[in-house]
Amino acid sequence: NLYKTRFRSAVNSAPNDTRLLSKNQVQRRILVAGGAGFLGSHLCERLLRAGHRVICVDNFSTGLRRNVRHLTRFDTFSTVNQDIVEPIAVEIDEIYNLACPASPPHYQADPIHTMMTSVLGSLNLLELAVQHNARIFQASTSEIYGDPHIHPQVESYWGNVNSFGPRSCYDEGKRCAETLFFDFHKKYGTEIKIARIFNTYGPRMRPDDGRVVSNFIVQALRGEDITIYGDGSQTRSFCFVDDLIEGFIRLMNSAPSFQGPVNLGNPGEFTIGELATRVIEMTGSSSKIVHHPLPVDDPRQRRPDISLAKRELDWQPKVPLSAGLKETILYFDRLLAHTSRELVK
Numbered sequence: 001n002l003y004k005t006r007f008r009s010a011v012n013s014a015p016n017d018t019r020l021l022s023k024n025q026v027q028r029r030i031l032v033a034g035g036a037g038f039l040g041s042h043l044c045e046r047l048l049r050a051g052h053r054v055i056c057v058d059n060f061s062t063g064l065r066r067n068v069r070h071l072t073r074f075d076t077f078s079t080v081n082q083d084i085v086e087p088i089a090v091e092i093d094e095i096y097n098l099a100c101p102a103s104p105p106h107y108q109a110d111p112i113h114t115m116m117t118s119v120l121g122s123l124n125l126l127e128l129a130v131q132h133n134a135r136i137f138q139a140s141t142s143e144i145y146g147d148p149h150i151h152p153q154v155e156s157y158w159g160n161v162n163s164f165g166p167r168s169c170y171d172e173g174k175r176c177a178e179t180l181f182f183d184f185h186k187k188y189g190t191e192i193k194i195a196r197i198f199n200t201y202g203p204r205m206r207p208d209d210g211r212v213v214s215n216f217i218v219q220a221l222r223g224e225d226i227t228i229y230g231d232g233s234q235t236r237s238f239c240f241v242d243d244l245i246e247g248f249i250r251l252m253n254s255a256p257s258f259q260g261p262v263n264l265g266n267p268g269e270f271t272i273g274e275l276a277t278r279v280i281e282m283t284g285s286s287s288k289i290v291h292h293p294l295p296v297d298d299p300r301q302r303r304p305d306i307s308l309a310k311r312e313l314d315w316q317p318k319v320p321l322s323a324g325l326k327e328t329i330l331y332f333d334r335l336l337a338h339t340s341r342e343l344v345k
């Protein structure tokens with residue numbers, strides 16, 4: 001009941017605002033779980049700019065208030081401080097589920113809660129979707145493929161995942177969430193949309209996020225050692241956040257007959273060593289490269305096959321790594337210049 005009250009008041013505080021909608025568009029009430037995080041804050045902004053009402057539900061575990069503070073100028077935006085592991089009651093038309101820590105150090109800090117976020121959190125949001133006949137989007141992940149044996153990864157590949165290693169709480173939680181989504185679709189006809197997201201970077205990542213792009217940029221800007229885990233020959237494919245959000249919107253608005261899962265990512269593949277060199281060059285940093293041990297179960301190679309996204313969503317990324325890194329470096333440069341080291345942690 002407490003949750004019901006909280007949600008109702010959050011929704012009621014958002015007056016009906018249709019100014020930004022074009023003639024044929026209908027304003028929707030959209031719940032973004034994890035809306036104060038890196039990706040979630042960009043998604044909320046995009047949906048608000050399109051004229052929709054957005055309810056950001058977040059427990060602020062890895063998300064930051066400053067990521068969404070600028071959105072409070074929209075009277076169609078509201079935030080609710082809640083953990084999605086608890087049941088949710090709110091009137092909505094659409095749900096995006098992005099709630100889950102995404103960086104390995106963050107999701108490994110409380111692995112049981114990470115698992116519960118994906119499993120119980122998805123269950124709660126799916127029940128809400130059934131109740132309101134709402135379309136629901138799941139932020140799934142390339143980690144579904146684990147340390148893949150086939151390359152590039154296609155959606156039909158079942159993956160190579162350890163069920164009890166340090167990454168398992170995240171990987172298996174996300175796999176279980178996909179299963180729940182499909183079983184709700186089969187049993188209740190719920191309209192589901194599943195995106196398998198590959199490594200994405202950009203402004204509003206936390207300086208202490210722990211993922212490779214933010215780590216390298218922050219280290220380079222501070223003149224600290226650049227920490228390559230292992231020999232740096234492992235690969236990743238890096239997608240700029242704006243491209244990814246466009247993919248989210250296209251997937252959510254795709255035909256009801258299309259559920260996915262669909263890979264969303266940039267197929268450009270780079271070694272971690274190459275990424276370090278680029279960041280050092282682009283920042284003009286005097287940082288040295290140092291090597292730390294490779295984390296357990298760290299995938300060797302990762303690159304999306306995006307044929308399905310091209311065909312079904314007419315989507316492909318447009319921002320090359322150099323342009324995306326430039327914007328991200330600029331963001332961190334400003335952030336670090338204006339904030340003390342303690343405050344940006």
Ligand code: NAD
Pocket residue numbers: 033034035036037038039040057058059060061062063064082083084085097098099100101102103117121139140141142196197198199200201
């Ligand atoms: P993030 O950590 O910045 O954002 C996650 C958000 O969810 C945060 O605001 C956090 O406070 C919130 N959250 C976490 N657990 C919650 C809970 N139990 N209840 C309510 N809120 C909770 O991460 P991100 O990079 O923005 O990732 C967003 C989503 O996309 C995640 O689900 C992640 O698994 C998925 N994803 C991201 C990437 C990527 O490269 N960024 C890749 C694959 C998948």
Ligand code: UDP
Pocket residue numbers: 103104199210211212213215216227228229230234236272294295298299
């Ligand atoms: N990595 C690294 N140095 C860092 C952070 C990460 O070499 O400071 C490596 C990490 O071991 C992995 C790759 O960069 O091989 C991508 O790591 P990230 O945590 O960004 O994403 P994920 O492993 O989940 O793809």
